[in-house]
Amino acid sequence: AQKVTQAQTEISVVEKEDVTLDCVYETRDTTYYLFWYKQPPSGELVFLIRRNSFDEQNEISGRYSWNFQKSTSSFNFTITASQVVDSAVYFCALRGNTGKLIFGQGTTLQVKP
Amino acid sequence: DVKVTQSSRYLVKRTGEKVFLECVQDMDHENMFWYRQDPGLGLRLIYFSYDVKMKEKGDIPEGYSVSREKKERFSLILESASTNQTSMYLCASSLGGPGSYQPQHFGDGTRLSIL
Numbered sequence: 063a064q065k066v067t068q069a070q071t072e073i074s075v076v077e078k079e080d081v082t083l084d085c086v087y088e089t090r091d092t093t094y095y096l097f098w099y100k101q102p103p104s105g106e107l108v109f110l111i112r113r114n115s116f117d118e119q120n121e122i123s124g125r126y127s128w129n130f131q132k133s134t135s136s137f138n139f140t141i142t143a144s145q146v147v148d149s150a151v152y153f154c155a156l157r158g159n160t161g162k163l164i165f166g167q168g169t170t171l172q173v174k175p
Numbered sequence: 176d177v178k179v180t181q182s183s184r185y186l187v188k189r190t191g192e193k194v195f196l197e198c199v200q201d202m203d204h205e206n207m208f209w210y211r212q213d214p215g216l217g218l219r220l221i222y223f224s225y226d227v228k229m230k231e232k233g234d235i236p237e238g239y240s241v242s243r244e245k246k247e248r249f250s251l252i253l254e255s256a257s258t259n260q261t262s263m264y265l266c267a268s269s270l271g272g273p274g275s276y277q278p279q280h281f282g283d284g285t286r287l288s289i290l
Contacts, residue, residue: 153217
């Protein structure tokens with residue numbers, strides 16, 4: 063079975079703090095893709111990143127970075143120097159051979175000024 | 176930019192009504208999806224489609240049906256609405272057909288309340 067677990071339901075930080083959102087996945091597929099999406103209060107899910115199972119290089123995009131570790135089946139997302147605009151629900155998702163995108167439960171991030 | 180448009184942001188219907196949720200995408204994507212989002216459960220897949228007139232059941236298809244008569248439009252139908260179908264409904268589209276790993280692009284969602 064495929065599963066994505068985001069153990070942190072809610073996180074609250076003060077602006078400029080760094081914050082890491084955890085994502086642990088389960089799959090028996092050898093080829094799979096992992097995704098992160100952001101859902102701001104407006105409701106639309108915004109695609110942030112896609113990673114395939116053969117590429118374990120960490121990625122940085124501005125204040126965002128992602129750490130993919132196959133050994134621990136984790137794909138964690140770090141926001142550096144958080145800002146109020148980062149407040150949103152963040153979803154991690156897995157796409158394996160079933161053709162379906164399996165989402166975690168989501169982590170609500172609140173960044174306070 | 177990809178645009179996925181859902182016909183209503185908020186909708187209130189009564190138990191037993193037939194409800195139509197419409198979704199249109201403007202990027203000629205082959206794949207379209209319907210999800211519902213509930214607190215603590217994340218997003219769950221209801222139905223999806225890889226081509227016109229094709230449909231596949233997702234994880235929670237009971238009580239729903241879909242229609243895809245044109246490539247750009249994917250409709251979700253609640254045959255006889257019930258209160259447990261009160262939820263946020265999200266439509267998505269992606270490029271490429273059944274084997275695609277392309278990211279899905281989402282609409283703004285429809286918050287549906289069944290009274």
